[in-house]
Amino acid sequence: MKSFELFPKRFGVTPYIFLVYLFMPLFHVIHSEKQSMAVMGYGLLLLFLVSYWSIYNSKEDTNIGWWLTIQMAVIVIFTLFYSPYNLLLGFFTSNFIGWFTNNKHFKWAVNLFIAVLVLCLGCIYFQNGISNILFLLPFLVVMIMSPFGIRHMNERMDLEQRLDVANEQIKALIKREERVRIARDLHDTLGHTLSLITLQSQVIQRVASHPDKVRVAAQEIETASRSALSQVRELVSDMRYSTIEEELAHAEQILTAGGVKLQVQLDRGLTELSPLQHHIAGLCFREASTNIVKHSNAANCTVQLYMGQGVCTMRIYDDGIGMVPTERGNGLKGMEERLSLIEGNLAIESGNGTCLVIAIPLVVKSEEAIV
Secondary structure, eight states, X not given: OXXXXXXXXXXXXXXXXXXXXXXXXXXXXXXXXXXXXXXXXXXXXXXXXXXXXXXXXXXXXXXXXXXXXXXXXXXXXXXXXXXXXXGGGHHHHHHHHTTOOSHHHHHHHHHHHHHHHHHHHHXXXXXXXXXXXXXXXXXXXXXXXXXXXXXXXXXXXXXXXXXXXXXXXXXXXXXHHXXXXXXXXXXXXXXXXXXXXXXXXXXXXXXXXXXHHHHHHHHHHHHHHHHHHHHHHHHHTTOOOOOHHHHHHHHHHHHHHTTOEEEEEEOGGGGGSOHHHHHHHHHHHHHHHHHIIIIIOOSEEEEEEEEETTEEEEEEEEOSSOOOTTOOOHHHHHHHHHHHHTTOEEEEEEESXXXXXXXXXXXXXXXXXXX
């Protein structure tokens, strides 16, 4: 069962402390000369307390507006019929006006509040002269300014809450992205090596009657498994950057084991690529070579890598069965996602075989830029 709360817990003890200021109008009511005035005063105090409680428990601007109107009416009666100093109750109202979230409602409440203050000042002037007005004037200036300060503070607190929520969402997205990254890295690294081990195991089955060939294939499997272990360690230690040359060497192993002949044509300008670009381009080639062995039924694979017009272009061509350019599995999608990190792009050409075209923009370095 939900416990009863006089005021919402998020406000703490503040609503209870502010009730101390009601002792001033209560004092004037108690010392009223007429019993009818005292009864009316108690009724007004009760109505003021109801409005005070209702505003703290209201969630919509419309409800707050109605209760603030009642508060202003009570303040006018207390000021005109009991004591001019009861106008200081306006601090309650000025605080609540700052709670409006709607600009139109806020302006309406501020204008009404100013009109009420001017009305009370006019009546006080005719009843008591200028002395009381001069005493109340500094307080009235603070009252008029308070709604703007309170509203600004509430907007800032709301913004901070939204930032906290946004930060939590960002943390959740980072965790999800990290899981995706690890899955992609496992696919791009271990998938390649495990495919190589599978192919070498098939080779052993075909040459089971030739001990020498079995021994060589077994050694290759041992080498591949050690490579897989090393790759896992690299992933755990946030994985070092690999180079295109290293990935070409790894790819040659799996292509050769799959019966695919590899030809490589490299430009000498690979030093213009950053380590990150090297790493991503290498992983893309690793994924491409794995796909060629698994799906293409190709006999030959040609890799061309050249620089030109501020772009590094890698063409990976195989003479297999080809594919539908619009059909892209997780591997190709992973390549596109990785390339997007370095503003690269992937194109697929399919005819007599398949050609993957990877374009990576180069960072132009000039002496003028360094100076």
